[in-house]
Amino acid sequence: MSVQTAPPVGWREKLKGDNYFLHKLHSLTGIFPVGYYLVQHLFLNSMAAVDPKYFNAVVYFFNEILPKPVLWGMELFLVILPLLFHSLYGFVITYHGKANIYRYRFSENLAYTLQRVSGVYIFVFLIYHVYSTTISHKLYGTDIYYSGMQAHFQNPLVVAFYALGVIASSYHLFNGVWNFAIRWGIVIGDRAQRTLHKWCWVGFVLLSALGLIALAGFFMHEAPAPPVSH
Numbered sequence: 621m622s623v624q625t626a627p628p629v630g631w632r633e634k635l636k637g638d639n640y641f642l643h644k645l646h647s648l649t650g651i652f653p654v655g656y657y658l659v660q661h662l663f664l665n666s667m668a669a670v671d672p673k674y675f676n677a678v679v680y681f682f683n684e685i686l687p688k689p690v691l692w693g694m695e696l697f698l699v700i701l702p703l704l705f706h707s708l709y710g711f712v713i714t715y716h717g718k719a720n721i722y723r724y725r726f727s728e729n730l731a732y733t734l735q736r737v738s739g740v741y742i743f744v745f746l747i748y749h750v751y752s753t754t755i756s757h758k759l760y761g762t763d764i765y766y767s768g769m770q771a772h773f774q775n776p777l778v779v780a781f782y783a784l785g786v787i788a789s790s791y792h793l794f795n796g797v798w799n800f801a802i803r804w805g806i807v808i809g810d811r812a813q814r815t816l817h818k819w820c821w822v823g824f825v826l827l828s829a830l831g832l833i834a835l836a837g838f839f840m841h842e843a844p845a846p847p848v849s850h
């Protein structure tokens with residue numbers, strides 16, 4: 621009697637099917653640390669609207685006061701690696717998924733499509749954004765204080781690109797919160813799901829507003845001289 625063994629499964633085959641563990645990890649990293657970082661980032665940036673001194677103090681704290689190993693550890697483990705995993709596995713999901721216009725309501729299919737379109741937009745936005753801020757600052761000493769960001773926003777196309785980046789990110793996060801709560805079995809009943817859906821819309825509007833206020837903050841004040849770095 622011959623024993624039949626299953627043919628070896630290559631990485632292409634594994635990624636074709638929906639990997640239960642990776643998909644759950646994908647939705648979890650979208651909330652923490654990526655989503656958490658976004659809320660904190662837009663909140664700290666909104667200091668630009670309150671007073672440029674506060675915005676400068678935040679940038680100064682991260683770049684000049686925080687010990688470098690702590691900063692690099694935070695950047696690597698709380699920003700870069702989770703963001704890379706979340707984006708790359710997001711592309712795998714997008715590549716294999718299909719919106720189903722027959723089984724689901726139009727609004728559900730629209731949300732499904734918008735989640736993927738916003739993800740791709742944010743990916744492009746982040747390459748430009750992180751290169752023109754953090755990376756350029758580290759490589760060439762580009763000014764990323766209030767004065768530098770204000771100069772950056774003199775181009776209306778950059779402002780429009782950022783405004784859409786903020787709205788797309790807020791939508792992506794809050795539609796993600798809704799998907800997360802269902803995928804992890806946190807909200808089960810129909811009523812609870814509808815209630816959460818409404819709160820996710822509120823979250824999306826509030827976070828978009830916070831980001832747009834941060835952006836508007838660079839048109840409200842005269843720029844103080846950037847702090848001297850050492």
Ligand code: HEM
Pocket residue numbers: 658661665679682683695699742746749750753754757764769782785786789831832834835
């Ligand atoms: C009002 C809009 C925004 C402004 C003014 C802004 C400003 C900045 C600044 C100044 C930095 C450099 C921080 C530093 O190196 O000390 C930065 C980095 C970064 N931003 Fe934004 N940002 C905005 C929107 C966004 C959005 C919508 C996202 C997410 C989708 C985002 C994600 C990031 C990431 C991932 C980094 C790199 C963080 C690091 O490696 O330390 N930003 N941003």
